Amino acid sequence: MTKHFPRPPATAAAALTLTLALSLALTACSSSGDRAPETRSASPLSHIHGLGLRGDNLYVATHQGIYTPDADGSPVPVGDRRDDFMGFTVTADGHFLASGHPAPGADGPADLGLVASTDSGRTWREKSLAGKVDFHALDTARDATVYGYDSANGLLRVSADGVTWDDRAALRALDIAVSPADPGTVLASTESGVARSTDGGRTFAPGAGRVLAYLSWGAPDALFGVDPDGVLFRGTGGGAGWTRVSTVPGGAPQALTVVDARRLFVATGDGVYESRDAGRTFERRMAVKATAGDH
Template structure:
């Protein structure tokens, strides 16, 4: 998860507020979450394939994005994944397609080098319990494996270490794995979770990211700035004071940060604080999700509150718009 954890573009999310370095006891889940899950059949878990196999993408069934729930690249950097409330849209080679499989409402979508991890709500007519809990897919959603917490919790605020697969999650309510609200991390794909104190964080949390290869390093964006931890989320130090709307780590361990107010997109070295401006193409629009291409440091993508989607192949010098206000474009 690397974008706004709130009500943007009709999305639901989690707001976690901190004060003076201490976590307030209440995590607020917006009431719209109930409306989004209405009408979804909650049944028993069905088997899911474990192996990544060859499959064909379907031509995009529709070009409209009702919501945008995340952003992430495939391991080879050739495909950009956008969960859009009813399944996943894939952008590759200048064209859009629908990911195979059931059209689940993926929330907390987090791409990794072995596929993706997510939470959310099952597609109508499937036999998964609602909410999905924690799931993994290794074949772009053609099949999913339920890892934990099925029928218990919807983890809107979640992020994964791209190469180590350590998961961080903002838990909204006590459940069988996490006995309290707050930040937790798991190094065994959700079997066990360890609480993280989040000491030092101030403001309303908007985004969460994990270093791609060093899982003890994580970052939190809030209305009071960007904070970085080097001890599995126990303590955080402020890296930047500008309000952050979205952030993600590059494969080289730098942070791409979208700031609110005077909308900015910057690449920041967490160790030195050195920043490089990547001027966004969309003036005045809050950035909601950012993803860095793991195969090419000059490539990245971001989405906005108006459901515009942009990609760059030259380190932010120029941007190509591939979706306009929720309508897919060919990007050419």
């Protein structure tokens, strides 16, 4: 039986914030043909959509392509593509998977579908669903199964090879996280709390308990979530409960990636922060400055 945990009254504002974030996530990215031309520069960066680690190198997926910090923490562009990478993850073998929209003026369909890079984001190749899907959240299981949240259709899609996809549950979510120990266990952040699936995302129990914006499950004992106000929580019981850890610097969160039980990265309004003590303290690894009108 799925247990439902009542939402503490203090989370009501967070729930409202997440509701607004969900509405923006589901509607903000229209096709490139519908968007007004925009000017992009290497810095300041606009909104961050994803974080990943390859070796000890940090990679940041943004509204303007992939970046990595230099020795001083300044963002350095990776490769030549300045696509709006809405979904981004680094697989266990170090490959990059991403989704989103092409840069203004670029050739190709308005939705990237799933694209992949085997050289740390310097070059990309199309894998599937080009022109059909914009994944706003991507994660992979220990068996390399790819989980993607199709924001336009409010649908979880799953693929064993990144090419052929199976449509799973319909839900409104901002982020997903797959258990490193059990590929069938999937969590989703919703406006009513964390929703849990134990059948590979085919069905979800109603969202309940803590209202979180972003989730990441880096190891069996390393489940973390951050709420819309930037408060970091550590999950217990596979997401059945959440323990407050700290408040991340920099304001509202934009992305979260957990490496292991002690190391994690959180992107907020003014930078990407790293913790090496399970979220108790943070150091800024890359400085960013969001520009108006980002999503």
